[in-house]
Amino acid sequence: MQLPVMTEQDQREDLRLGDVPMLQEVELVSIDLPVELAEPLLERGVLPGCRICPVRSSPGGDPIVSIDGSLLALRRETAACLCVKLLSSLQDAD
């Protein structure tokens, strides 16, 4: 009875890349996009388990992230589909 409620809550609290504050490194959990839109991301190393860090915002308000030493510009619509989690050590510090 309680389990579905919990899951729903988890879903709501589920952190998206777009909500991550600047310079906070996070780990990618899943990509909530159809395969053809996800594949370009996967090829550039944006994979579940990888570490992403928003480093700056474009003048239009779109995120620019650092991943494996490369800079990647995304649209905020894409960033909103990337589920991430805080790295455990940082989570404690927060």
Place this chain on the structure above:
Amino acid sequence: MAEQDLVASGGPATLETPSETPLVALIGPPNSGKTTLFNQLTGLRQKVANYPGVTVEKHVGKVSLADGRTLSLVDLPGVHGFSARTLDERVTRDVLEGKVDGMRSPDALILIVDVTRLENQLMLVEPVLEMGLPTLLVLNMADELEARGGAVNDQALATRLGVDTVRTSARTGSGLDGVRSYLEGVADGGTAGVHVERELSNVPASIALPVVDAFAARRNLVRGIAREADFVPPGPSRLTERLDSLFLHRFMGPLIFLAVVLFVFQSIFTWAVPLMDGIDWMVATSGEWIAGTLPDTWYRSLLVDGVWAGVGSVIIFLPQILILFLFLGILEDSGYMARAAVIADRAMYRVGLQGRAFLPLLSGYACAVPAILAARTIDDERDRLATIFVTPFMTCSARLPVYALLIAAFIPNQPVLGPFMNQRAAVLLGLYGLGILAAVFTAFLLKRTLLKAQPTSFLMELPPYRIPSPRTLMLRLLDRSKIFLRRAGRIIFAVAIVLWTLTQFPRTDAGPPDIEQSALGTIGHVIEPVIEPLGFDWRVGIGIVTSLAAREVIVGTLGTIYGVETADEESVALQEILRRDLEPGAAIGLLVFFAFALQCMSTVAVMRRETAGWKWPLIQFTYMLLLGYVGAFIAFRIF
């Protein structure tokens, strides 16, 4: 040259690389320094053509070894993977699999990576090594890795992967000897002599894993390789950080972007003018000289008035195109273009395009032909189609002679905004604005009708800022001018001959007929009823027909029809006759018509190639013609 043309047309019988020279393929992700290395190895001994049936450029060059033997080197498009999602990926895959017509399968491979981003760049290594060909791994930008405090153990990497490795700095040229000695080894081995077709998969074919897992597996493998090779990632590039905080600054970023656009724009129109005048003068003078040396027979007029003047009308745009591509090349190679695309993306996205469309649209102000070619970098096919569909609405320089003539003839030179602007400048600016409006409206319309799609994504890798290599820039300029001259020259050449022929028949006793009695005049009279509602008579009709070849041709045609010697946009005599013959409303209508209608066969031809069929150029031509007709009609009624 001839051989190259055959390849460009995709004839199945052409063999670009003779079977006796070994073929080495250069593979690497975008921004790995692949093209710079290619240029350093081959220099001027390279050819650019298209892969058969697709719009991806094929760069093949010859490498001479110290002992005089030669190898063929093919520079494959930069790719992140082999999913064949984009044209570039499909072509790279086809070349590696030996499935390109007229091209042998590669005998050896060079995989080049930007070693400062080793983990990211090694994603290609697994599928490439699976091919089982002799492979050299080039660790490019090794100097930058060290300067930024990174490190990698080449020997461990070589052992782990079972390939040779070489450290290079493609920019300074260090490490090239290592690449050359590898190529000598390839030449020693000779060629397999057989054409092998292989299968290359983006995801391991053996295990039917979901896509994400397959990539994750590859990712883990790469991470393991990097760890075994003691890879220490470099610290962030301070220069890139500092420049980005300026170029992507909330307020400064867009301001610098606008300044860059205006600067490129200004340079096309000011710096190119003396060069264009020079070419104009040379074509005219040499034309007179040819006319003087030839006997007065029928072919003299064909050569001088038809072919020479026609080809001259194309060559004149070369300075603009060269200057444009020089600046675009600098912007691209320095890394700024990627930032410009990011800045432009929001605005472009709103009208149904994307950030990468910015470059082709800017190029469109010089000429739509190279601009449409520049749209190849747009990886989403719908976005690319929408972009090249609206590119001809950008006010290209071929419209300027037409605008200049009509504006000078019909618009009074009176101030509108005090000393800052007069009516003529205002009208010219209005015509530029009209083009942009039409482009925005059309892109918006397309994305809701013919090119309707789920929202696409926009991903742009921002490479570190680098100083462009002059050699690479020059080689690219050479490429661009060759492509432009060959393509445009052929069409203008053919149309010039056809038009000239139409003015020569039916023959009268005294030689060629009056223009009104000629076949061309007849065509003008036939279409007169169609254009009468716009206030145009048969003479303008002929001008519209002839300017199908290229817009500026109408100036010369009207000059011929009215019997004005030396007709150009500054010709006062022509302006006076036009004022007498054309109502002001019709003149405005003609301006609007030229702002919208696709009066350019070179663009149509390029569209056919770039979309691999007649469907898109036909839709585009009809749509733009209708828009031009309706626009001219409205203008004629209002003014």
